Every structure is written in C-alpha cells, then in structure tokens.
Amino acid sequence: MTRTCNFCSTTYEAKRSSSKFCSGLCRSRARFTETMPNVAMQAGGALEATTLAELTAAGVHESVEASCALLLARRIDAGDGFTLSGLAATVREFRTTYKAAMVKAPPADTPLEVIRRRRAARMAEFVPDSDPIVGDSE
Numbered sequence: 001m002t003r004t005c006n007f008c009s010t011t012y013e014a015k016r017s018s019s020k021f022c023s024g025l026c027r028s029r030a031r032f033t034e035t036m037p038n039v040a041m042q043a044g045g046a047l048e049a050t051t052l053a054e055l056t057a058a059g060v061h062e063s064v065e066a067s068c069a070l071l072l073a074r075r076i077d078a079g080d081g082f083t084l085s086g087l088a089a090t091v092r093e094f095r096t097t098y099k100a101a102m103v104k105a106p107p108a109d110t111p112l113e114v115i116r117r118r119r120a121a122r123m124a125e126f127v128p129d130s131d132p133i134v135g136d137s138e
C-alpha cells in the first residue's frame, strides 16, 4: 500500500499498515527530533542526521566538539555558497571535529556498550555446560 512518510512526506510503498516512515533514517530523525527538540532536524540533512545519531549513540552529543561537528554537517548538507575547494576544506574540518568529539566517548559506559555487554552475559548463560552436573541424580 502507498503511504506518506511522517517525517519527510515522501510517498512510498509500505509492507505493513503500521508503517510510518519511508526509511530507517527518517525513523531516526523523527525520534531524535522528539528527544532533542533543541536540535532542529530538517529532512534532507543526511550528514547532520547521521552525525547526530552516531554522536548520540556514543553519548558525546552534548560536547562542544559535537556541536561544532553538527554545525559543520549542517553547512555541508545545505551545500550553498561553497566553491569546490571550500567544500573540501569544510568536510576536512568536519572530520577533524567529528573525530575530536568521538574521542571523548567513554569506551565501556555508552548505553550501546552496556546493552551489548548485558546481551553477551545473557547469551553466556545459555551455553550448555559440557560437564554433567555432579550429584544431581542417582
């Protein structure tokens, strides 16, 4: 069935009637717009959306470096007023800022890492023990 994306208003072919978004990206954008109303998300700002998603997942979206990276991403997405060399310089600057923001990510305490470790621990419980349980029967 044909549906209209709740975020970017594109019409698309939906597999399920409960479908609300044309893509995972639009679902993420809609979610981030809800959870971070101070960051105005615009449809079409692919780099900014991806950057925000990654910075948020790493738990570093509130740093100065993250703000700078998002600002640069927005400028790159907008694409206006750039000469080719100007764009290249801005992309370089973005990558440096983005890396600086990501460096601040705590390696073990990000929500993603916590979930990953919790899942790994749960999986470990289901590994069948190769040794028979001593004294269980007989």
Ligand SMILES: [Zn+2]
Pocket (backbone or CB within 6 Å): 005, 006, 007, 008, 009, 010, 021, 022, 023, 026
């Ligand atoms: Zn969409």
